[in-house]
Amino acid sequence: MLTSPDYHKVTPHHDLNKIAVHCGLVEELKRTIRGNRAFHMNWRTVCDWDNNSRYQRVSAQDAKDMCLAVNNPTSGVMPWLRNIYQTG
Secondary structure, three states, rough: OOOOOOOHHOOOOOOOHHHHOOOOOOOHHHHHHHHHHHHHHHHHHOOOOOOHHHOOOOOOOHHHHHHHHHHOOOOOOOHHHHHHHHHH
């Protein structure tokens, strides 16, 4: 059974890998990373973000890369999560 994270218990720093552990998504994450190189790169891009990143200036290209890593319909992190929670 999938669980929603209590972010304050998991991590105050938005560590997506720790949140994945807390939500029971580690095996699914590993499976997806092994089978989808583009998703793996997108996961790494999204994991590079932390709660201090919102205060830093980034290039337009870095902002576009982050948006694509999150939203890419075939290998983005959000579509992956939506799929898990809709089928779970």
